[in-house]
Amino acid sequence: MNSNAPTLYPELEYLGSATRFIEEILQLIDQIPFFGGFSDQEIQALTGYMGCYGAPRKARLLTEGQTDSHMLLLLTGRAAVLKNDSQGVEKIVAEAGPGTTLGEMSMIDVSPRSASCVTTEPTDFAVLTRGSLNEIFINSPRLGNKLLLVLLQLTMRRLREANDRLLLHATDRFL
Amino acid sequence: MNSNAPTLYPELEYLGSATRFIEEILQLIDQIPFFGGFSDQEIQALTGYMGCYGAPRKARLLTEGQTDSHMLLLLTGRAAVLKNDSQGVEKIVAEAGPGTTLGEMSMIDVSPRSASCVTTEPTDFAVLTRGSLNEIFINSPRLGNKLLLVLLQLTMRRLREANDRLLLHATDRFL
Numbered sequence: 344m345n346s347n348a349p350t351l352y353p354e355l356e357y358l359g360s361a362t363r364f365i366e367e368i369l370q371l372i373d374q375i376p377f378f379g380g381f382s383d384q385e386i387q388a389l390t391g392y393m394g395c396y397g398a399p400r401k402a403r404l405l406t407e408g409q410t411d412s413h414m415l416l417l418l419t420g421r422a423a424v425l426k427n428d429s430q431g432v433e434k435i436v437a438e439a440g441p442g443t444t445l446g447e448m449s450m451i452d453v454s455p456r457s458a459s460c461v462t463t464e465p466t467d468f469a470v471l472t473r474g475s476l477n478e479i480f481i482n483s484p485r486l487g488n489k490l491l492l493v494l495l496q497l498t499m500r501r502l503r504e505a506n507d508r509l510l511l512h513a514t515d516r517f518l
Numbered sequence: 519m520n521s522n523a524p525t526l527y528p529e530l531e532y533l534g535s536a537t538r539f540i541e542e543i544l545q546l547i548d549q550i551p552f553f554g555g556f557s558d559q560e561i562q563a564l565t566g567y568m569g570c571y572g573a574p575r576k577a578r579l580l581t582e583g584q585t586d587s588h589m590l591l592l593l594t595g596r597a598a599v600l601k602n603d604s605q606g607v608e609k610i611v612a613e614a615g616p617g618t619t620l621g622e623m624s625m626i627d628v629s630p631r632s633a634s635c636v637t638t639e640p641t642d643f644a645v646l647t648r649g650s651l652n653e654i655f656i657n658s659p660r661l662g663n664k665l666l667l668v669l670l671q672l673t674m675r676r677l678r679e680a681n682d683r684l685l686l687h688a689t690d691r692f693l
Contacts, residue, residue, distance in 0.1 A: 484659035484662070487659070491662075492666060494670055495626050496627050498670060500627070502673055502676055
């Protein structure tokens, strides 16, 4: 059932299926907006498709430009989101803590990573691969609907924020 | 099966279920990115949940700030996307032609409309309500997965474009 095999991050500690962390996840639920849209039963089902890893500080979880296609859900710790500037120097563009999802875009449209992600503290995270997503569509299409709705809501919120910032920039120009 | 009753736009001509336009839709398919991700059979199923309307020039299809929750798919014609500026004056921010989807955000997160939409030419369009979307989730969850995946891909493409434009603005500041 779980195709998030330990092979995805061979250099990190594989902690097993996210189902093992269901108690912690249900306790943290208020801090994990991603899981806010799911019932306890749905979270239980979803974690069966997710594998967990433990990473030390300074572990690279995602690399800009790479074409892998899994998403991450940070459970503990902290990570920096980095992008290369025009000189090819990595700059921090955001910070991520528990409950943050990262890399959903490449999971959905299998496009190259738009940013890198490096832990700044020891971090436990869950992984959902594109393969597992396809398994959810086949085995539990209703859970698939819920998952895609939650991802769509998160993405739309980000698009609204980006559009608002663009509108601010446009207004700037006329001041 | 179809809850896109003629009541949504009482002032416009109701053309019936989108299934009646399936031939036209399948011929236009290359110009309708929204349907690009679906098989002919899936399009057939999807149109059963969509109602069609015919609008004259200058018909208001969406109103900024309003909290209705259906999306539109333009089949023919043309429309302007408008936003109020800080003085409350409507400004055209985009133009939409056949194949364009509008209003998906409010359908998904039931938030107020972020822009208005007014036809600039006589326009036929299909409507998918939040109610019909929920019916798809219940009756055809696999079709729901496909529909949400397509919407997610469209939204992510828009988010990437917005982020690229924001990055350009950020770079501007340092030139």
